[in-house]
Amino acid sequence: MSEPGLTLSVVIPMFNEEAVIPLLVQRLRPALDGVGEPYEVVAVDDGSRDATYAVLQGVRRTWPQLRIVRLRRNSGHQAALNAGLMSARGAYVASIDADLQDPPEKIPEMLELARTQGLDIVYGVRSDRGTDTRFKRWTAGAYYRLMRRMVGRNVPSQGGDFRLLSRTTVEALRELPERAPVLRLLVPWIGFPSGQVSYVREERAAGSTKYPLRKMIMLAVDSITNFSAAPLRLATWLGVSGMAISAVLVVMGLIAYARGTVVPGWSSLFLAVLLLGAIQLLCLGLLGEYVGRLYTAVQNRPAYFIASDTESSPARVPASR
Ligand code: UDP
Ligand code: MG
Numbered sequence: 001m002s003e004p005g006l007t008l009s010v011v012i013p014m015f016n017e018e019a020v021i022p023l024l025v026q027r028l029r030p031a032l033d034g035v036g037e038p039y040e041v042v043a044v045d046d047g048s049r050d051a052t053y054a055v056l057q058g059v060r061r062t063w064p065q066l067r068i069v070r071l072r073r074n075s076g077h078q079a080a081l082n083a084g085l086m087s088a089r090g091a092y093v094a095s096i097d098a099d100l101q102d103p104p105e106k107i108p109e110m111l112e113l114a115r116t117q118g119l120d121i122v123y124g125v126r127s128d129r130g131t132d133t134r135f136k137r138w139t140a141g142a143y144y145r146l147m148r149r150m151v152g153r154n155v156p157s158q159g160g161d162f163r164l165l166s167r168t169t170v171e172a173l174r175e176l177p178e179r180a181p182v183l184r185l186l187v188p189w190i191g192f193p194s195g196q197v198s199y200v201r202e203e204r205a206a207g208s209t210k211y212p213l214r215k216m217i218m219l220a221v222d223s224i225t226n227f228s229a230a231p232l233r234l235a236t237w238l239g240v241s242g243m244a245i246s247a248v249l250v251v252m253g254l255i256a257y258a259r260g261t262v263v264p265g266w267s268s269l270f271l272a273v274l275l276l277g278a279i280q281l282l283c284l285g286l287l288g289e290y291v292g293r294l295y296t297a298v299q300n301r302p303a304y305f306i307a308s309d310t311e312s313s314p315a316r317v318p319a320s321r
Helices: 021-031 052-062 077-087 106-117 134-151 168-177 183-190 213-227 230-259 266-299
Strands: 008-014 039-045 066-071 092-095 122-127 158-166 194-200 306-309
Touching: 008 021, 008 106, 021 039, 021 106, 039 052, 039 077, 052 066, 066 077, 066 213, 066 266, 077 158, 077 168, 077 183, 077 213, 077 306, 092 106, 092 168, 106 122, 106 158, 106 194, 122 183, 134 183, 134 194, 134 213, 158 168, 158 183, 168 183, 183 213, 213 266, 230 266
Parallel strands: 008 039, 008 092, 039 066, 122 194
Antiparallel strands: 066 306, 092 158, 122 158
């Protein structure tokens, strides 16, 4: 829920980011202090196994606006982001990665844009991904093209999780029954008035990526199944084409039989069995993805557990300048 007088919350999910925190604070703090209005920074420690939490506590001693929400275990980027979003209490809520790939200096610009134009959503859009690997750019490009087709034109083609939301938008997200929403799709899906601020994607300031290929694939599978039942229809289409092909083959087989031509048949039979087996397994697997998600949804377990929140000590006065 929002707190009167608190203009801005900045949510930062962090997983093993001890190396980057000092650099982050160095740039984020002046940028936020520069706005000259009350704010809070919600650092979500996503079950880090390094000194992230200790380092954050150290920073908090000199930066009372820093709030630390600690999750009980590593729950993933999206879950951490959600935890932060749901805990944030500002009239506007920005989210940014910890690794300084998104410039914190853009946050005041986003806030300004949202206020002057009465926007509910301001996306940070990457105008240049020169520092990402070619593979990352290619996979990200494919991902966003697919998402635009599924969710609609509202999805910015180069938007990550660097964005600013109004309180109205956050409350709308809260209303959604999903326990583990994919925010970068649900935010455009909500479709409130939005604008964009473009920025150049920088290199990770320190440490290494927390998004190995495995997590990227999981995000893509989650995004697709979250928004579309189209893969399920694949089974129907494969079945229909299979039937058509079979019909032709049956006629051919009967003609061959009538003519008395002996069909050696073994290899074609073998291939057909293999192919059909593979198609059936694929369709079963797809079905399984959805059934599994239904199961998870029915279980309705929380996507994260909050272990502690420094919010219990109310020390969020604006910086004296
Ligand atoms: N992150 C997290 N939990 C995870 C993985 C990542 O909170 O399980 C955070 C991470 O600390 C960072 C953000 O998500 O602030 C984006 O991760 P990263 O920069 O490693 O991803 P990349 O930019 O390489 O896609
Ligand atoms: Mg990064």
